[in-house]
Amino acid sequence: MQLAFRRYESDDQPQVEEIWSLSFFGGSPLPDFVPFCADGQSVFVAEDVAEPGRILAAYKLHHLTAWRGSSYVDGADDDRDGVYLTNDGVGLVGVRPEVRQTGVGGKLLRWGLAEMRGRGTHFSSLYAFSEAYYRRLGWESTGTRVQIFCPNKRMPRLKVNLPVRQLTADQWPLLEAAYDRFARRYCGMSRRSQVRWDRVLRPKDPNDPVIYALGDPVESYVVLNANRAGWNDQTIVEFVWTSVESYRSALGFLANLGINQRSLVWQEPSDGPFRYTHHDKTVEQHLIPPPQFRIVDVPGAIGALRTNASGEFRFQLSDEQLPENDGPWRVAFSPAGVNVTPCDEADLHFSVQTLTQAVLGEPSLATLVARGYVRSHSESATAAATALLTEQRVYCLEIF
Numbered sequence: 001m002q003l004a005f006r007r008y009e010s011d012d013q014p015q016v017e018e019i020w021s022l023s024f025f026g027g028s029p030l031p032d033f034v035p036f037c038a039d040g041q042s043v044f045v046a047e048d049v050a051e052p053g054r055i056l057a058a059y060k061l062h063h064l065t066a067w068r069g070s071s072y073v074d075g076a077d078d079d080r081d082g083v084y085l086t087n088d089g090v091g092l093v094g095v096r097p098e099v100r101q102t103g104v105g106g107k108l109l110r111w112g113l114a115e116m117r118g119r120g121t122h123f124s125s126l127y128a129f130s131e132a133y134y135r136r137l138g139w140e141s142t143g144t145r146v147q148i149f150c151p152n153k154r155m156p157r158l159k160v161n162l163p164v165r166q167l168t169a170d171q172w173p174l175l176e177a178a179y180d181r182f183a184r185r186y187c188g189m190s191r192r193s194q195v196r197w198d199r200v201l202r203p204k205d206p207n208d209p210v211i212y213a214l215g216d217p218v219e220s221y222v223v224l225n226a227n228r229a230g231w232n233d234q235t236i237v238e239f240v241w242t243s244v245e246s247y248r249s250a251l252g253f254l255a256n257l258g259i260n261q262r263s264l265v266w267q268e269p270s271d272g273p274f275r276y277t278h279h280d281k282t283v284e285q286h287l288i289p290p291p292q293f294r295i296v297d298v299p300g301a302i303g304a305l306r307t308n309a310s311g312e313f314r315f316q317l318s319d320e321q322l323p324e325n326d327g328p329w330r331v332a333f334s335p336a337g338v339n340v341t342p343c344d345e346a347d348l349h350f351s352v353q354t355l356t357q358a359v360l361g362e363p364s365l366a367t368l369v370a371r372g373y374v375r376s377h378s379e380s381a382t383a384a385a386t387a388l389l390t391e392q393r394v395y396c397l398e399i400f
Ligand SMILES: CC(C)(COP(=O)(O)OP(=O)(O)OC[C@H]1O[C@@H](n2cnc3c(N)ncnc32)[C@H](O)[C@@H]1OP(=O)(O)O)[C@@H](O)C(=O)NCCC(=O)NCCS
Pocket: 023, 024, 092, 093, 094, 095, 096, 099, 100, 101, 102, 103, 104, 105, 106, 107, 127, 128, 129, 130, 131, 132, 133
């Protein structure tokens, strides 16, 4: 089957909506919280060349960013300690049921990677229906999401030392400073525009969302889906804190809020305060799938990094989907900038997946080398590379 790939045109919309409806919404119309193509989004399609105008598959890109800190700073105040890399979030990948498993989805995604690289996108990310499917195309699970499932009676009873107020979705600017501080602590977090806030705070139910902010200015906040019936599992959609103290106040508040619920459920990154300071064997803590990231433009992404260190190393990778990324590459870095140029030989050998993890920072390059996932012929090259690609915690709060 011959396919043509392109950005959607307005005539395609009914067919794309039909594919998404069949793939994700049981044949029902798209819900209001899924706009067809809002600001900051693009939709791409695969068309059957033999039957012009017939759309066989589609997906949506959310144009996001991904923070990459240079050192493990606690909420850097400006961009000197890191950089927001461009990051296209892939969502709603859907193929007409009658042509599934014939290569259409894979070809559309492969074409999409070249399209992203052509626009200078550094990274792509997604939440996979199957990690194995996207791993074959170069995406890899990066970072950690710990889901904490805490029965009400096990919630730590902590004093709420900050004033608590309920906010409405249009008051999101009051949350922005706390979010930004949190985002600069975790690689992979996106800078949020109004469109992104709308996506997170857009109601799925007429009573959604319920937002509680602690402190003035806001030091921590929680976003909940409305849960009017008592004795349920209350899910916290987003939990952000700027310090241990503001986390403790928020947890104390959640214990009060959940007093008539069976349990509270929320997520934290791998260095989350619950694990470090409230571990309790009666509370379930599960590792749930983190997003998969993929480096799209190797010299572009590495060349955009910020660092206070200086050094040089050479590395090789082979990228079957994007051969333009194939090395070897020489990386020379200093506080003045990072230079990535082609060279002849390599000291370190990456797959697309391990390079993605090392550039974002979890698992770190140091761990990847020590455990044999990345091969190195030179200790000095490893030392230089780990000075640039420092260990970080990777986390992502975007929904797409
Ligand atoms: C998932 C989907 C997009 C894949 O597209 P597709 O065109 O059907 O799949 P492709 O033909 O590109 O790929 C098929 C290959 O993937 C493999 N594959 C399929 N499902 C897989 C899975 N769950 N895990 C790993 N590999 C898988 C197949 O074995 C096949 O491998 P082969 O090429 O070696 O034979 C499509 O089936 C679909 O629309 N599904 C419903 C919606 C959905 O789940 N979307 C994903 C949202 S993240």
